[in-house]
Amino acid sequence: MPTTSSPAAYAIAILLCLLLSPATAEIKNVKITADARPMILLEKFGFTHSGHVTIAVSSVSITSSLSRPDPSHLGFFLLSEDSLIQVIIELQQTPNFCVLESKYINLLFTFRDLSPPPHSSFNNSYPVTSPNEYNLFFANCAPESQATMEVRTDVYNLDDGGVRDYLSAGLTQLPTLFSVFSLTYFIFLGIWIYICLTNKRSVHRIHLLMALLVLIKALNLMFAAEDKHYVKVTGTPHGWDILFYIFQFIRVVLLFTVIVLIGTGWSFLKPFLQEREKKVLMIVIPLQVLANLASVVIGETGPFIKDWVTWNQIFLLVDIICCCAIIFPIVWSIRSLRETSKTDGKAARNLAKLTLFRQFYIVVIGYLYFTRIVVFALRTIAAYKYQWVSSAAEEIASLAFYTIMFYMFSPVDKNEYFVLDEEEEQEAEMALRDEEFEL
Known part of the structure; x- marks a missing residue:
């Protein structure tokens, strides 16, 4: 042409x-x-x-x-x-x-x-x-x-x-960085398994899924470290990039799924998903398949192909849609808890749940904002010798998010979901009435 x-x-x-x-x-x-x-x-x-x-x-x-x-x-x-x-x-x-x-x-x-x-x-x-x-x-x-x-x-x-x-001056630290975080997540997994074993009566299916998520995250980082190591030494990934992409796909899909399921209260608040919540998963998972396909094309080809910019735009658009979609179940749960608190007579428990879901909503928004906006800004403005800083910031933010999420929804007997103290019940009823009045 x-x-x-x-x-x-x-x-x-x-x-x-x-x-x-x-x-x-x-x-x-x-x-x-x-x-x-x-x-x-x-x-x-x-x-x-x-x-x-x-x-x-x-x-x-x-x-x-x-x-x-x-x-x-x-x-x-x-x-x-x-x-x-x-x-x-x-x-x-x-x-x-x-x-x-x-x-x-x-x-x-x-x-x-x-x-x-x-x-x-x-x-x-x-x-x-x-x-x-x-x-x-x-x-x-x-x-x-x-x-x-x-x-x-x-x-x-x-x-x-x-x-x-063969790694750029700002990326040569990545094999070590990914190895350290991989080891950290394996330790994280060991702690989580210990908590689950010592609180067997409070363990639900979601907690097992969370354990699987940590395992996949650890393996994903391990394969990322091997991938970058072989590129650094030989100039080619020796097939480690295939394992990296496979576990990256599983990890991202599982992370979005866990956030949606926690946001809906699945398994520890209710044994099944509502139809609209199922639709969210049916939207998010296929979109993540498309996003990961775009990620593979971007990573394995390069800007020399004619449609490279288009694949980047697809990846960014799909990622934004998925980030917005996983917020809805949390909002629905907050609304449902607010409505339930008016009728079931368990104000303290509902107030605790409501507070917890609001906190989880803020944590998810903060995590998505940091990893999508702040990390991109760091990657764009950082000097070429410090490009590894954006990867370190992303992994630190992810580790902090996992830690907070797992702490908030850990399988402990005295979880905030089961607060039934009478004095707290009366205080909670007043708080809910005040909140309803303000709204």
């Missing part, structure tokens, strides 16, 4: 890709087929002073509806985060500007270096001695032309011992 978009549109597309694309690193093999895009983002990587980029292109074919394209108008370059705005300004202000001519880029090579063009191959390595986060682009400034080729990229840093580290 012809390249008819404006430079401003290209600049916006580039900026959107860079905002959505995390710093990655692996040995990647990319196949580009009849692609007319003027710029294709291949990698985003944080380099130390001993960084290297190795690019191998083969099976190169350039087709054009016009005259034979100038090979110097096609090539690969690095663009630092510091120079991004200047390049975008150039694209917007200068008609027919070719980014390969910009003074703000680090040009690696053009197709003029292929011998003989346009059907050839190329393989070379380039040192990166200025520490920064760079974006590796392929640019096609030849009008009405399409590029077909196979590209292999090796992007890495060398540590003090001269060993290759």
Whole structure:
């Protein structure tokens, strides 16, 4: 298809890709087929002073509806985060500007270096001695032309011992980080099992499901640590990414399910779900299947595919819908408890339940806000060397959420659900009447 978009549109597309694309690193093999895009983002990587980029292109074919394209108008370059705005300004202000001519880029090579063009191959390595986060682009400034080729990229840093580290400078701490949190959750699981065994009479099915959730979370982090470790050392995940995606899917679906079931009071307040509560699960679970499919596409391909931004938008939209959906059962339970408190004569118990569900509502809202908004902000504004901080913040928030949720709904004999003291009963009745009056 012809390249008819404006430079401003290209600049916006580039900026959107860079905002959505995390710093990655692996040995990647990319196949580009009849692609007319003027710029294709291949990698985003944080380099130390001993960084290297190795690019191998083969099976190169350039087709054009016009005259034979100038090979110097096609090539690969690095663009630092510091120079991004200047390049975008150039694209917007200068008609027919070719980014390969910009003074703000680090040009690696053009197709003029292929011998003989346009059907050839190329393989070379380039040192990166200025520490920064760079974006590796392929640019096609030849009008009405399409590029077909196979590209292999090796992007890495060398540590003090001269060993290759295929993780970005800001992500090299992730294997250790995930291992520590995985161990923490296994300890968490042991404590939870002990609590359940010492309070067998108060254990319900939801508590067993919560135990399964902690186990899946621990395994998910363990496989994430292995995945990142093998990428760091070898440049490929050696199949650990498959286990990571499987357990990530199970963990996310199970987490949303547990929140919905706790919000409805299933198993410890009532033995069954109402029809509307079943519908929430029927909506959330298929949407999470779609969200995880989008997550796999995003993680395993990269911004070079044409629909990469679309998959990101699908993931974000589905995640927002699911986050909103799981709030409704908690709100329904709060309303139901408020109505029940007027008729069943058990004010203290109902007030305790009502207070607990309100607290749970606040905790869930806080958790969703932090992990969706604050973590994204940290990932966006943090310096490239500290990108691991956003992952650490997300895991700390998750651990805090699990701890609070499990404490609030733990299987203990003197749970707030079973408060029946007479004095508290009278005080609760007054509190509920005051609340009804205020409403």
